[in-house]
Amino acid sequence: MxxxxxxxxxxxxxLVGWLVFVMVKTNFPAVGGFDxxxxxxxxxxxxxxxxxxxxxxxxxxxxxxAPDFELASLxxxxxxxxxxxGKKVVLNFWATxxxxxxxxxxxxxxxxxxxxxxxxxEILAVNATDTExxxxxxxxxxxxxxxxxxxxxxxxDGAVSKKYEVRFYPVTYLLDEDGVVIxxxxxxLTEEMLAxxxx
Numbered sequence: 668m669x670x671x672x673x674x675x676x677x678x679x680x681x682l683v684g685w686l687v688f689v690m691v692k693t694n695f696p697a698v699g700g701f702d703x704x705x706x707x708x709x710x711x712x713x714x715x716x717x718x719x720x721x722x723x724x725x726x727x728x729x730x731x732x733a734p735d736f737e738l739a740s741l742x743x744x745x746x747x748x749x750x751x752x753g754k755k756v757v758l759n760f761w762a763t764x765x766x767x768x769x770x771x772x773x774x775x776x777x778x779x780x781x782x783x784x785x786x787x788x789e790i791l792a793v794n795a796t797d798t799e800x801x802x803x804x805x806x807x808x809x810x811x812x813x814x815x816x817x818x819x820x821x822x823x824d825g826a827v828s829k830k831y832e833v834r835f836y837p838v839t840y841l842l843d844e845d846g847v848v849i850x851x852x853x854x855x856l857t858e859e860m861l862a863x864x865x866x
Contacts, residue, residue, distance in 0.1 A: 726838065728848065734831070736748055736826075741807055751789045751791065755841070755849075757839060759792045760837060765836040774861070776813065776815050779816070782862065796821040803821055838853060839852040
């Protein structure tokens, strides 16, 4: 009888252990980093006539001068926003963990390549390094993997994002040649959108 009780207890412990293992396995992502496919587009299947919730009124408004800043670049130097006076600037705030940011970066690079980026206009990508895991160690590999050759700078303490009132990502400011805000864009950029807005 005693042996039967021990066998029953052992069987119950194994069953509980197996259940805990299954629960943990299904509720935590696999090791290996970011899985884009784990995210779904919340707009798919949405009613196009439904009333869209108004976004909070944050950030710089058209006609305001964009505050200057200086941040470290990935190559170890530093870049000031005012370095680009005389050119239109696409000032993009982003993070590697942000699915829409990851989605827009290839569009930005293709537009940069085909529309004279670096000469006719500049894209300046401000990484929200203070929100990144590992102090932004994923930024360099992400930039390299996506072949990004426009300037990328690191907002390590979040001061620039705070100055621009960035509360979610991505957020983009289009600046004129004098560093004045033309428009704030609160959605992922596409090549078509950039072509239209920088025309």
